[in-house]
Amino acid sequence: MYQETAAFEHYIRDHGLRMTNARRAVLEEIFSHHEHIDADRLHAAMRGKGLDVSRATVYRNLDLLADCGLVRKYRLDRHRVLYEHMHAGMEHDHMVCRECGRVVEFVNRDLRAQQEEICRAHGFDPDDLTVQVVGCCITCKKARAARGSAPPSGP
């Protein structure tokens, strides 16, 4: 947490911004959740702890944290935007199950390297590389198979 606070304060100062209680609170909150969370849930969690920060401020500061690279913003679909703090160097991607909505993380260095290579080839300077896989997870696949092979059974 020390590192992140320091990095954030550094960024804040460098950009002529000001460090506030609300900013510290959002930073601490997002770093206390070790998994994806959406802005409104985070906001609710903060209020639940008695932290009186407005919704707009949570949104504003999550975006600020995303800008300075401490937080990653990840859009699943129209109704789900997740934020997660960067756990040093662990760039990962997501598989989203269409049926149960479960999000599975995976890390693959080769995939990243290849994406960077493609960007280079197109003279494109990437800020964010995202691989998003939408499909059906192993659990739902099994459930579906079970239903399929034993439908509303015989006479």
Next chain:
Amino acid sequence: MYQETAAFEHYIRDHGLRMTNARRAVLEEIFSHHEHIDADRLHAAMRGKGLDVSRATVYRNLDLLADCGLVRKYRLDRHRVLYEHMHAGMEHDHMVCRECGRVVEFVNRDLRAQQEEICRAHGFDPDDLTVQVVGCCITCKKARAARGSAPPSGP
């Protein structure tokens, strides 16, 4: 167009649905645009041609077309969801420039193969593999460099 109509009608019948004028119209419209387009723009284009189809119907049928695999739904960010028809077998991905908003397509078979491999390893059955790169395109990069090397000049 024959193939797509046939495929669509086949899907429609297989799922106990009905083929309607609105469905045919949406199918024809999306296949007449050989690039990404959003639902509202498509709707406007249809009305412009005198096709009297409601917004809700366009949304509904674009989703239906996406379900049956004839159309791909691609989300850039909160405010941009693009649809594009599948041009047989040409699975591609997108790079979006953060500055000018330009969308560059690229195709890379290795990248796809690798994603599929990862899915297999996780027992995940992919419906849609998306690689989304957000960054800065070569044009904007040059523009930025030009500004950077010759800022509001000397005293």
Next chain:
DNA sequence: TTTCTTATTGAGACAGCGTCTCAATTCGCC
């Protein structure tokens, strides 16, 4: 420490994209 400037905040109105509702219409099987 007090003062002063200005970034930030809070509350809620607002915006945009989709979705939902439900009566009216249309499909397509008989």
Next chain:
DNA sequence: GGCGAATTGAGACGCTGTCTCAATAAGAAA
């Protein structure tokens, strides 16, 4: 042609995120 069900149209609605603007507070300067 007639019937039952799927589909449509029009607009209200919902949700996430942004904007507004007065009030507040950070932090530099005195």
